[in-house]
Amino acid sequence: MDKQTNVTQFLLVGFAFSPEMQFFLFVVFFCIYLLTVTANVAIISLVRVDTRLHTPMYFFLSQLSFLEIWYTSSIVPGLLANLAGWKYVSFFRCITQTYFYFSLGSAEFFLLGVMAIDRYLAICNPLRYPSIMNSKVCIQATSTCWLIGFLSVFFLILLISRLTFCQPAIINHFFCDLPPLLRLSCQETFLEEIIVFFFACSIILTSFLLTVVSYVLIISTVSKIPSTKGRQKAFSTCASHFTVVTILYGTVIFIYVRPNVSYPIDVNKFLGVFNTVVTPLLNPIIYCLRNKEVKDALRKVMNPKSSLRNGIHSDSK
Template identity: 80%
Template structure:
């Protein structure tokens, strides 16, 4: 029984604003959440409907969109209920939320690394690209991203679940995050902090290293292309992915890749909102605005729907 927590529920402080401001934030975040789900579902639908998008690059993009839906869904509903006034979460619910949040986040890092390698092969080794990045390899690579992430995070959450937490069980955040949760433990958490730190470093920095190395080779190859048009075309296939990588890694490294949990939590709340609510919406918008083929596919679908509506209207008249 000594490993069992004496706490059954946690109080999530969330944002301590006025009632009017919290209501305004509820409306804003609810709208962002709906837009995020809609935009990512639209990306998945476009990839499935348009034959021109049946390539490894867009298969990986659809996987990223699918992941973003669940990633933001693991946090956004809890944020909304917190703003609405319900600030409690059960101990098991807290562990479950952390498990899915970190599992999906780790999967995203692995997936972005695979997408960087895909761009490297497409630009630096185009003659063998189709043979290397075939459908089977894409499925195996994404399956490995999901399985490794979920399995590794399971052991991390198992370690955290064995800690003893004491009253008052107040988490200074809007969701169950590891740094504020470790502060509530009655035990010395030095070992757990070190494990969490090295876990974050191994996941984030390893995938970042693959991404950086891939882009070093990509840029060196692009600069060797003689024509300006060819360089622009090659670079355009990478700029969306590079933008997403920069935003995501910059935010997460600021929050987690640090040797101590004793840093201002209010700053992390705002960074957490950006990472879990805003970034999942930015990703599909960035790919739609910066990617010519996605914009053409979207335009094609919109024209088809418009023609169908015009045909129905004509028949009705």
């Protein structure tokens, strides 16, 4: 690491498995990626075509699905190329991948916070909810999430891109993550590490705090509902969002917001796969399985004749 040079490409180690195992992983990850894109596109399409889903909750859900498509697409194609044997990436491509990965991830965290606030307003202030969460406010909220994510990470990546890197430029990961990238620098990176840690804390913990406060207020309000059925109905509107938040925050906080303790690099690789490959597929599955409106809309699209007969039958009653 003492050879200072103008590095033009990096070697991504990826997974040190046999060729047969790498081929197996390629097929598995490729299938998961196709399912992820298809499932999230399906949710976006359902929200657009079914008028029953034209509410703020499902508008934010479609935005989350749109984010997930690009979030997983910033990593998985490169992971598949790595498994196929193309392990070298250019400096520009590496920095670009890092930028989009963290920008989209930051936007997603804030969007989840906005979705928690939306559930709080719907449950705790139902009479004023339609006037507060109108279409203009929804668009402004999602635009702010995108803007914060992309602008905040831009200055962080600008700082990292000015570093000088050393040979051999080997990143022991399957994508250009910031911690292993910083370890390749020939310069002292204490300041950059502090800034990255502060950035991770500010983005993740701020959005996490928004979510926690919203759920504390929701639980406080729902606990005052006298009927058990009413409490169950109120909690059911939050169950899918709460499950997604728990999975995502649990994984990312362990990776980026923890003491500087030495963990095997394979642990971070496994968590990285779970965060970038598995989680984007879990989100649409969770929302579909736990959400009656989404399941009804999907059933209507898959079997329109049956839905029409049910509607006529209901009208005749």
